[in-house]
Amino acid sequence: MKYLIMCKSLTNAERAALLLERRGFSASVVKAPQSLRENGCGYALSLYRRLGEAVRLLQNNRLLTGKIYRRGEDGSYEEADARDLS
């Protein structure tokens, strides 16, 4: 399953990606889909596994700044819920 963690800024995204990478996560910075951005262009973190752990790590380092989405098989996005974070 692919997840997107929306980021406040590109710098925030780079910082979060670096932290995750240093802790053994596989996450990359991607351009966020326009449909998920209220104010236009922005960036997100793309992650396939260990979402709950990643989110907790980002929260603990004050780097979680946006919503989290789950990508469906049809390419649509839904906000992630407790099951995704467990």
Place this chain on the structure above:
Amino acid sequence: MIYLDNAATSLVKPAEVGREMLRAMQTCASPGRGGHRAAMRASELVFRCREKAAALFHVPEPENVVFTMNATHALNIAVNSLVSPGMRVLISGYEHNAVTRPLKKAGAEILTACSPLFDEEACLHAFGEQIDRAGLVVCTMVSNVFGFILPIHRIAALCRDRHIPLIVDASQAAGTLDVDFAGLGAAFLAMPGHKGLFGPQGTGLLLCEESGIPLIAGGSGSDSILQEMPDYLPDRHEAGTHNVPGIAGLLAGMTYVEQRTPAAILEEERALLRCAADGLSDVKGVELFCGPQETQSGVLSFRMRGMDCDEAARRLSEQGICLRSGLHCAPLAHRSAETLETGTIRASFSPFLTREEILRFCAAVREMSCGMR
């Protein structure tokens, strides 16, 4: 050529600087402007440079490091953010026009803490006498003309005790002195990338404690629907395409400084300064501006009795010796040192200079002095 104009810009750089710039030109696109590989490579590089600067200058968050064109650009953002017309702003007697002109443009009422050269206590006393009348303090860490190291930590403490914001100009300090942004508690701190940090021209940094007011507006690659600049750093002050090759060079330059350490570079420059001062001390007609070692960085000003400083610099230039003469864009510093009428000749050092080159420079000055008689 013997290059002694490092306070204007460092000409000799670590070899990695040029290499990394070329690599960036060939592989990096515009950060924050796309999701493709070349754009993301640029984003990563820019972030690494931001992170390096945050670590080197004790900035708690890399977001608070803003890339600018030079220190003047950075100072203009800072002044534009904090000064309103009629505001009383206290400055040292050693400020560059990069500080005084933006203040004048913003309509500030400028108060000057005048003090004699190389006298830390007098400098601090001058600030203490006037600080309670000021709404803002702007102070350089090192005079670009004389290398006088101002007691910035004690001046910052005066500001913190009174909750008066402080803007620091670290143009001549970055790369040789400990620039501790968090420790100073400054609102903003500005520096060039192309002097002591050995980056290329066209690079500078503004360290921000607060978000400030943008000086220019435009595309930031973020929140594009909004017609105001983003309210968060660093995007708020980074409109338009970044100087990615410049930032790549700056990162390489800062890595060099970090590895050598600013303290070691300062020690090396001071040794070269002492060598020059010793070599010139008995040259007839030469007046040197030297202070106690701990109060002077790697910048040495001098005058030659009976010779215009620009003429002296011109003659030395014909022998391949690069010096700066005149007022160095800092008439206030010359007024403080009582050299406004003549200006000075400035030799500014770098760790890429050798003792042999300094001795050749001294010999050339000596020979010129003999020719004057």
